[in-house]
Amino acid sequence: MFSPPVTGNDDLDAFLYDIYIGNAGSNAVATGGIGYSPSGTLLQYSKQYIHVKYADDNVGTGLINVPTNKQYFGLYNSDIPVESTNPADYTWYLVDGGFGTLKRFWYKTIGGAYIDYVVSDRSPDNLFAMDLGDAINLNIAVSFNGSIGRLAYAKAETPQLAATPYNLTTFGGSSFPAAGTWGFGETWQSTPPTVTGSEILFQVDGLYSPASNTTTWSSPYLATLKVGALSALTANLGTVTAGSILGGNININNRFIVNSDGTTTISSGPSGARVVITNDSIKVYDGVLSTPRVIIGNLA
Numbered sequence: 001m002f003s004p005p006v007t008g009n010d011d012l013d014a015f016l017y018d019i020y021i022g023n024a025g026s027n028a029v030a031t032g033g034i035g036y037s038p039s040g041t042l043l044q045y046s047k048q049y050i051h052v053k054y055a056d057d058n059v060g061t062g063l064i065n066v067p068t069n070k071q072y073f074g075l076y077n078s079d080i081p082v083e084s085t086n087p088a089d090y091t092w093y094l095v096d097g098g099f100g101t102l103k104r105f106w107y108k109t110i111g112g113a114y115i116d117y118v119v120s121d122r123s124p125d126n127l128f129a130m131d132l133g134d135a136i137n138l139n140i141a142v143s144f145n146g147s148i149g150r151l152a153y154a155k156a157e158t159p160q161l162a163a164t165p166y167n168l169t170t171f172g173g174s175s176f177p178a179a180g181t182w183g184f185g186e187t188w189q190s191t192p193p194t195v196t197g198s199e200i201l202f203q204v205d206g207l208y209s210p211a212s213n214t215t216t217w218s219s220p221y222l223a224t225l226k227v228g229a230l231s232a233l234t235a236n237l238g239t240v241t242a243g244s245i246l247g248g249n250i251n252i253n254n255r256f257i258v259n260s261d262g263t264t265t266i267s268s269g270p271s272g273a274r275v276v277i278t279n280d281s282i283k284v285y286d287g288v289l290s291t292p293r294v295i296i297g298n299l300a
Contacts, residue, residue, distance in 0.1 A: 042116045050136040051076040051083040060087020065133035067099040081135045095119050105131040113138045129210035132173045150206040152176045154186035155199045163219045170215050177217055196228040
C-alpha cells in the first residue's frame with residue numbers, strides 16, 4: 001500500500017490522509033507485511049529485515065535515521081540488512097503530535113517474523129528496544145529477560161582462538177568485539193566472511209540488553225567447521241567416506257604411501273617377512289635375508 005501524495009494544500013493533504021487511513025486501518029501493514037494481530041501493531045513480515053526511517057511528510061522528505069522533530073516514521077521490509085535510503089521504499093505513518101525531542105520508536109521481535117512496536121517517550125517494558133538506526137532482524141527473538149540473541153563472525157589462520165576473555169561486554173546495539181579481541185587479529189562482523197586458503201571461520205554468541213544498551217559475548221568457537229582449505233586442519237577424522245581426492249600426499253602408517261608426484265609404495269609390514277610394491281617392482285622378503293628373495297620388475 002502506498003502513502004497518499006502531498007499536494008501542498010494542508011486541508012487536501014489531511015483529507016487524502018484520512019481516506020488512506022480509513023481504507024488501510026489505523027495500523028496498516030507496512031510494505032511487505034503479510035498480516036497483523038488484533039492489537040494492530042504486531043506485524044508479521046515475509047522478509048528478514050525491517051528498515052525504519054523518519055521524515056517530515058508522507059513521501060519521505062528529509063529522510064533520516066533520527067526521529068527528533070520529525071512527523072512521520074517509515075517501515076520497509078527487505079531481504080538485506082543495509083537500510084534503504086530511497087523514501088519510495090517505505091510506507092509512511094503519521095505520529096500524533098510528531099516525535100518532538102522525547103518520542104522514540106520502540107520495538108520487540110518475538111519470533112515467527114513478527115515485530116511489535118510503539119512510538120512513545122519511554123519503553124513500554126524491558127522487552128522493547130529503541131531503534132538505533134540499524135535494520136531490525138526479525139530472525140532474532142527477544143528472550144524472556146529482555147536480552148536479544150546476537151551472532152558475530154570472524155576468520156583467522158589458527159585452529160583455535162584464545163578463550164580469554166571468556167565473557168566480553170561491548171556498548172551499543174550494533175557493536176561487536178574489537179579486532180584481535182581473542183589474540184589473533186581477527187575482525188568480528190555480523191555476517192560470515194569468505195574464508196580462503198588456511199583460514200578458519202569462527203562464531204561468537206552474544207546477548208544484547210536494551211536496558212543497558214550493551215552486548216555480552218561468550219568465547220568464540222568454530223562456526224560449523226568452515227575452512228578455506230583442509231590444510232588448515234589437523235584432526236583425527238575417523239572413518240571417512242569421500243569421492244575424488246585430488247593433489248597432496250597420503251601416508252597410512254607407512255604402509256600405503258602416495259607422494260604428490262604420484263609415486264606409490266605399498267608394504268605389508270615395516271620389516272621381516274613382507275611384500276613391497278612400488279611403481280616399477282614387486283619385492284618379497286623372507287625375514288631372514290636383508291635382500292629380497294623374489295623380485296618382479298626393476299631388479300635394481
